[in-house]
Amino acid sequence: MPVNHSPDTIGQCSTTQATAGASVAERIREIRPELSPSQPSASGNEPLLTGLGLQALSDMDLMVTPDVPSGSEPPSSPQVVEDGGEEDEEELSGGEEADMRSSSGRGSLLTRRGITLRVLLKDGLVEPGDGVLAIHYLGKNFVGDLLNDGKIRWVETGQIFNSPSAWATHCKRLVNPAKKSGCGWASVRYRGQKLVQYKTTWLHKYQPSADMSLVSEEDDDEDEEEGKTAVQAEEKNKNGKPGLNDVMVSRRTDRERIPVRYCTLGTRDAAKDPHTLVELSAFSAINRFQPFNVAVSSNVLLLMDFHCHLTTSEVVGYLGGRWDTNTQLLTVLRAFPCRTRLADRESASAVEEEICQNLFLRGLSLVGWYHSHPRGPALPSLQDIDSQMDHQLKLQGSNNGFQPCLGIICGPYYHGNQGVASTITPFWVVPPPEQRPNDYGIPVAVEVTYVQDNFLTSDVLNEMMLLVDYYRAAPDLVQFNQYWCPDTTMMDKIKGSLSCHAPKDQAYSQILEHVYSQLSGMQ
Incomplete structure (x- = not known):
């Protein structure tokens, strides 16, 4: 300038x-x-x-998640994490994957470890994409990209993981070092649905005689601890009050x-x-x-x-x-x-x-x-x-x-x-x-x-009014009549936060009421 x-x-x-x-x-x-x-x-x-x-x-x-071409590899060679614990899936060759769909004998039925993301990709049950995979664990959220070769790239660090279990185990141990390995397919969600459900769909389609318990074992253990945060968020919004919180909960995976x-x-x-x-x-x-x-x-x-x-x-x-x-x-x-x-x-x-x-x-x-x-x-x-x-x-x-x-x-x-x-x-x-x-x-x-x-x-009051005028017609203006949480509106939230910076003169609250009334009129 x-x-x-x-x-x-x-x-x-x-x-x-x-x-x-x-x-x-x-x-x-x-x-x-x-x-x-x-x-x-x-x-x-x-x-x-x-x-x-x-x-x-x-x-x-x-x-927000950076724009990376779907299924592309990072510019340099990131670390590939292979240690997924007890439940890590085995890599299958292209011939083995073809044999799965052509075999019909009882001995050829797949175990839960036999169905990999690469199998699901080849059969069109899932598609590669940026930010399509997510893990919710003990209040923490992790986002991953599904690559063309069936591997997972953790958005936050660019690390590459060979399987859902490898990624899930790594992320969970960051939050809870004492966490033992579990079923990654029950932990990782693809576009909001657990990957284990895609396993079930694959078995129904290609091996209808397969025992569904091959897929579902160990899933329940993961459900209990991972679902707490999502269930709590859902229950908090059952009162039907509209709010920014509703939008945030649905987008939190991409934002946090x-x-x-x-x-x-x-x-x-x-x-x-x-x-x-x-x-x-x-x-x-x-x-x-x-x-x-x-x-x-x-x-x-x-x-x-x-x-x-x-x-x-x-x-x-x-x-x-x-x-x-x-x-x-x-x-x-x-x-x-x-x-x-x-x-x-x-x-x-x-x-x-x-x-x-x-x-x-x-x-x-x-x-x-x-x-x-x-x-x-x-x-x-x-x-x-x-x-x-x-x-x-x-x-x-x-x-x-x-x-x-x-x-x-x-x-x-x-x-x-x-x-x-x-x-x-x-x-x-x-x-x-x-x-x-x-x-x-x-x-x-x-x-x-x-x-x-x-x-x-x-000066401060003048700047506040200029900001109100600037954002008055903005599409991303916060709707202050909506709810931040079940018992707190967005207006309550901004008032409460600003009160932490109150001057000694208590008359400030009366002065700010004029500013707040302008915000209320912008809905």
Whole structure:
């Protein structure tokens, strides 16, 4: 974006630093030695709003399955998991599969281990496709692609599994390490139906005299523990109340991601899903310390939370504040929501220019960004980690100074949240060790002090009304008269979540009632 920014506007630190400031800058260079005056990470004159901007974020983590051609293999050779436990199916040659359909003697009847996904594919009972396989286990959901050769690709990691049992055993042990192997065919669903039912259909069609117990053994053990979550969700909606929850339950398999630990990522791999969520580490866990302190205004959280609640799509915004090099304190004073679609590159420049001017007029610097994971955990994806690292380097600039860039993720409609409050996660990224330059950056949790404002400012209220007007006719606007859960409407939810960021002046609730009435009138 061809906009000239003053040093204050773009959040650059002064090159003259106090002793405390210099010491922290040295510590940061210990973490990232390549950040030096002779090797700048980014031009100090580069427009940072573009660097942190909507163009860069148009491919943000939308918590959906990436578009991969049906049945295709990942770009590189991912790990093929073969150990499926006791019930892993045996691979059959093409001749053996043909013999199954041609043989009629009793001795040729298939056992449950004899019918593979490849058999079902050849006979047209199932078709390859992206995201057609799913496992629901102890409240966790896993999504897989069915490949042309009958193997399963786990969407989250790109790992390839030879059979349903191999995949099911692997996923279940991630959730419950004590889990013993069981019947993968009773655990994995194809387009909502258990694969074991397709086995039964195959036997009815090609071996009508077969004993159906060959298929059904061990199924009941899996039903009991895997069906709990789905049954509970179904029972919660039996009251007939319409709600976003109904839609979410039906789409949760495609939306939710199971976070992985950073230590399991290894080196960068093109086969890895960029939407894979990663658990945050603590600075102490990687033998580091948090090189700066952070204070965030309650009005920032309120406006950010309000923005994220309005739509079922991902949103993004910027954070304005001040960086004190003497105290090493980053103060976040203002949120600037981006009233545009992430993929709308044409309007992105205008929106960013307006935010840049607002920062300048208020004497604030750009200190970070926020975005939402509407239905998923408020944890960074691999793509978020790379974006955050890029933003940190751009905000660092080319001088000896250091200015942190704070990332915040807000998860408003994740059913794993406690109560109605959104989960808000501040994070930072530590570069990988020098000896492993091809690893991903390490996402770490940032300790933050939340400062309660005295009252809602006119700026915040004005931004809220502008957001209401922007999303008024949006197809993905949340319907606030619908139900979040059986006894809580979407309006109750947003009110309850925003109350967590209330100012000291209790009159704020009366002021916000006008905003809420506008939301109610948008249905």
